[in-house]
Amino acid sequence: MSSETKHKIDACFSPHLYPVYADAESIVVVIDVFRATSAICVAFHYGADKIIPVASVEEAMQYKQQGFLAGAERDALKLDGFDFGNSPYDYMGDHVKGKTIALTTTNGTQAIEAARNAYKVVVGSFLNIDVLCEWLLKQNRGIILLCSGWKNKFNMEDALYAGAITEKIFDQSDKFTLGDGCLALKYLYQQAKHEPIKFLVHASHKERLSRLGLKKDIKYCLTPNQAPVIPILEGKYLVKLKL
Ligand code: MLT
Numbered sequence: 001m002s003s004e005t006k007h008k009i010d011a012c013f014s015p016h017l018y019p020v021y022a023d024a025e026s027i028v029v030v031i032d033v034f035r036a037t038s039a040i041c042v043a044f045h046y047g048a049d050k051i052i053p054v055a056s057v058e059e060a061m062q063y064k065q066q067g068f069l070a071g072a073e074r075d076a077l078k079l080d081g082f083d084f085g086n087s088p089y090d091y092m093g094d095h096v097k098g099k100t101i102a103l104t105t106t107n108g109t110q111a112i113e114a115a116r117n118a119y120k121v122v123v124g125s126f127l128n129i130d131v132l133c134e135w136l137l138k139q140n141r142g143i144i145l146l147c148s149g150w151k152n153k154f155n156m157e158d159a160l161y162a163g164a165i166t167e168k169i170f171d172q173s174d175k176f177t178l179g180d181g182c183l184a185l186k187y188l189y190q191q192a193k194h195e196p197i198k199f200l201v202h203a204s205h206k207e208r209l210s211r212l213g214l215k216k217d218i219k220y221c222l223t224p225n226q227a228p229v230i231p232i233l234e235g236k237y238l239v240k241l242k243l
Pocket of ligand 1: 035076108
């Protein structure tokens with residue numbers, strides 16, 4: 001296959017940079033390993049019907065007041081008055097089954113908002129990595145790995161995951177070329193993959209979550225394939241892609 005017919009995978013390190021990477025054809029994978037996209041995968045794995053990702057706390061509260069379940073997190077803390085925060089453990093159990101849940105988080109739902117008009121927007125985490133890569137490989141499209149980062153800054157765990165996706169896809173197919181962002185993250189992942197927790201030891205959000213006593217969340221969010229579902233944006237809703 002000539003390079004002209006290949007599709008590009010690239011990594012965007014922050015929602016603020018997304019307009020520079022956006023195109024009308026590519027699939028966007030939104031990534032917020034700690035913890036929004038991990039929590040979203042878990043909610044669908046436990047049977048949630050829809051998630052309404054919203055940028056502001058006010059919007060999430062409006063949904064709550066209309067009778068929806070609602071999750072809200074800022075600076076890694078659950079906000080008062082909401083049903084859930086942003087821990088994957090909040091979304092495990094029958095209480096989410098069949099429910100529509102509004103969700104706002106510091107970074108993850110902002111990244112979804114930034115990419116809303118893309119050709120397709122799907123949600124990625126280590127929890128769904130294999131099923132997502134298998135699906136991406138079948139799509140014959142360019143891929144933009146949109147890292148949510150932290151308040152529009154680069155972060156290590158999203159970069160690590162983008163590197164993991166890149167390696168998995170690039171090793172299994174000759175249909176892709178890599179943008180420089182992806183190339184860098186592929187090398188990063190090669191350094192980190194045998195001991196990801198050790199690699200992330202000084203990562204800012206890992207330290208933040210550790211300070212808050214959330215080491216259990218960190219470990220879980222780095223454990224591959226615990227929630228093999230693909231959340232996809234359809235209009236204002238995230239739904240579980242039928243495979
Ligand atoms: C976010 O969306 O900002 C993060 O997932 C923060 C968190 O860990 O709760």
